[in-house]
Amino acid sequence: MVSRTGPGEERPPLSVIIPLYQEIDSIDPLLARVHEALAGYGGPWELILVDDGSRDGTGARLQASALQYGRHVRVLILRRNFGQTAAMQAGFDVARGTLIATLDGDLQNDPADIPRMVDELLERDLDLLQGWRRRRQDAVVMRKLPSRIANALIGKVTGLALHDYGCSLKIYRAEVIKEVTLLGEMHRFIPVWVASVTAPHRIGETEVTHQARRFGTSKYGISRTFRVMIDLLAAFFFLRFGARPGHFFGSIGLIFGTIGALMMADLLWAKFVLSQHIGARPMLVISILFLVAAIQFLTTGVLAEMLTRIFYASGARTHHRVRWESDPTTAVWKQPR
Incomplete structure (x- = not known):
């Protein structure tokens, strides 16, 4: 088992990916909280912000905020709204870290959980550490009930027993997640797809903080349960018979x-x-x-x-298109203090 980083030992390079859609009011407090949470990370890190074709000025605000914080903050603006899965894949494609963290841009995930989760992933020698919103701060009918139904269905069909597949707060080993090409709305089933390229026992979960939404409106509802069922059938087929x-x-x-x-x-x-x-x-x-x-x-x-x-034979192709991206040649790591 890999040990936790000891005193004076530098943590692995970390890329933090945050997809955003219509979250202009969340940007400033989000960036402040990420920088506060990772101020003592103890290793180089970068922040990758992906605007998924927002129409409320999110992209322009991201560009302005990135200039204020420095070149370790990288911005990708997609040409249109491709969906959360494509936005996450765009972030994975440009991430340079040995480890990758993802979280939502609505301030419901707490960036302060990231350093602890990095240590836990290394200590438990995992390839993916999934967040578990045990005390979820959402409406019961609109969010909690659909999520519980979806989690039960996914666990029953796939055999991968996790409490909360839908939590966006995750820590990955980059070498593993980059073997998975995300398409459609596969972000709901990331642990399932990761299990296709690594052993299921190398996927774990841990409790994380979850907070009520402060700005904007939720993009999820009871109708997504039916889409999850359709996506689950597709996931079952591709995992069992994708190569045959x-x-x-x-x-x-x-x-x-x-x-x-x-x-x-x-x-x-x-x-x-x-x-x-x-x-x-x-x-x-x-x-x-x-x-x-x-x-x-x-x-x-x-x-x-x-x-x-x-x-x-031809290789996997992504289906997102980037309209604007921070110059990767000028990107730098945020170095530990």
Whole structure:
């Protein structure tokens, strides 16, 4: 087990990524709290702020605030609103730290938890340390209930037992999270996707502070529970069959084909051995439908295998576009005092 950093020992370089959307009022207190929390971090760190196509002036405020704090504050402004997942991926793409921390920009996550979580990740020798908002300061119906339903579903389907998949406050080893390409709305399932590239026992959780929202309005609600269910089905498929989709479609095709073949064999026996009239029997139509469906599933499996091989041969591509970025050649680390 890796030990906690000792007295006088420098912590690993840390990149803190914060995606923001329509959070102009949160920017100044957020940056102040991050700098206060990491003032005694004891290692080099950088702050990466990603504006996800806000229309309330968030991007301009970020640029102005970054100039006030220094070149360790880096700003990315996406061309439009691509979603939280794409904003986080944009941050991961440019992060330079050995460790990466993520948190929301609405001031509900406490940056003061980050140094403790870094120490805990190193001490427990984890690749991902997930925050657990045990005492969550949100409305029960609009936020807590959907979150509990989603957490229960994810844990049941994936087998990865965590209390709070949706908490954005996480610490990652950069070498691990950069093996995962986030698409769609995969930020809800980051621990699940990380489990596809590292052992599940190297993913842990810890209690973190959670505070009530001070500015703006929540972008989440009860309707997201249904989207989580759809995303969960997609996550289950890609984790189990992402590299071998032919096994998924082929298995269904073989089952349908076997049923159709047995039904057709029974009809042939009745026709040629028992001399029965089978033209009006519903089983004839049903058996033909099963055989046609079997052929379709088998050919779909072959096509899916071909597309999978093309995808992995060409390399993963992100779907976000950056409109403006702080000059990476002038970026520096915030050095420990």
